[in-house]
Amino acid sequence: xxxxxxxxxxxxxxxxxxxxxxxxxxxxxxxxxxxxxxxxxxxxxxxxxxxxxxxxxxxxxxxxxxxxxxxxxxxxxxxxxxxxxxxxxxxxxxxxxxxxxxxxxxxxxxxxxxxxxxxxxxxxxxxxxx
Numbered sequence: 171x172x173x174x175x176x177x178x179x180x181x182x183x184x185x186x187x188x189x190x191x192x193x194x195x196x197x198x199x200x201x202x203x204x205x206x207x208x209x210x211x212x213x214x215x216x217x218x219x220x221x222x223x224x225x226x227x228x229x230x231x232x233x234x235x236x237x238x239x240x241x242x243x244x245x246x247x248x249x250x251x252x253x254x255x256x257x258x259x260x261x262x263x264x265x266x267x268x269x270x271x272x273x274x275x276x277x278x279x280x281x282x283x284x285x286x287x288x289x290x291x292x293x294x295x296x297x298x299x300x
Contacts, residue, residue, distance in 0.1 A: 182230065259271055
């Protein structure tokens with residue numbers, strides 16, 4: 171089965187990101203395909219490379235990065251949600267005259283069209299969070 175996943179909550183405010191990660195990992199391990207993980211609303215915080223949890227806590231951002239590297243996942247942050255929350259990649263930094271970027275490796279910023287495309291390509295769109 172081909173799956174698209176939408177994550178609407180940040181990595182430490184709600185269990186949605188953890189649930190989405192464990193769902194994606196289990197699906198991939200069972201041989202299903204995840205065509206895209208789209209991070210929307212506060213979910214874009216899952217893509218911040220500046221997240222630094224205490225050593226005894228889980229590193230949700232690193233989990234997503236590791237999963238993306240292991241399975242070549244497409245991790246997309248909604249551009250509008252990212253801009254509102256101060257997350258920028260190289261392109262957005264140049265376009266908006268910012269002097270730094272803060273997107274974790276394996277994540278990219280794009281528009282809602284990526285979510286629509288994923289929903290069309292997938293057999294199921296699974297949404298985590300409000």
